[in-house]
Amino acid sequence: xxxxxxxxxxxxxxxxxxxxxxxxxxxxxxxxxxxxxxxxxxxxxxxxxxxxxxxxxxxxxxxxxxxxxxxxxxxxxxxxxxxxxxxxxxxxxxxxxxxxxxxxxxxxxxxxxxxxxxxxxxxxxxxxxxxxx
Numbered sequence: 030x031x032x033x034x035x036x037x038x039x040x041x042x043x044x045x046x047x048x049x050x051x052x053x054x055x056x057x058x059x060x061x062x063x064x065x066x067x068x069x070x071x072x073x074x075x076x077x078x079x080x081x082x083x084x085x086x087x088x089x090x091x092x093x094x095x096x097x098x099x100x101x102x103x104x105x106x107x108x109x110x111x112x113x114x115x116x117x118x119x120x121x122x123x124x125x126x127x128x129x130x131x132x133x134x135x136x137x138x139x140x141x142x143x144x145x146x147x148x149x150x151x152x153x154x155x156x157x158x159x160x161x162x
Contacts, residue, residue: 035043118124
């Protein structure tokens with residue numbers, strides 16, 4: 030094989046006249062580069078999805094019961110626990126005392142609102158009486 034040797038002037042002239050937009054090789058290379066970039070994005074998205082799924086699997090495993098009886102037993106024990114806690118609260122003397130205090134406070138607030146309403150009514154009546162004289 031023989032070698033083609035160009036001097037600097039010929040190389041510069043060749044580069045100046047070469048149309049990069051018409052080069053089939055460069056067009057195909059750009060297409061391949063675009064496909065590679067899309068594949069990189071897809072791979073990154075797949076990794077993100079995999080990481081999210083891994084975190085969700087732990088949550089889903091908590092709800093993965095082997096059969097309906099196990100689900101019913103777990104739910105029944107949970108309801109029994111809640112029922113016991115509610116009964117404990119109802120039996121608690123401090124809670125009863127707190128309920129009495131809240132009832133008295135509610136009574137006092139209602140009485141105070143009534144008194145303010147009566148005072149405003151009396152003042153309004155007095156002002157109307159003075160104006161009409």
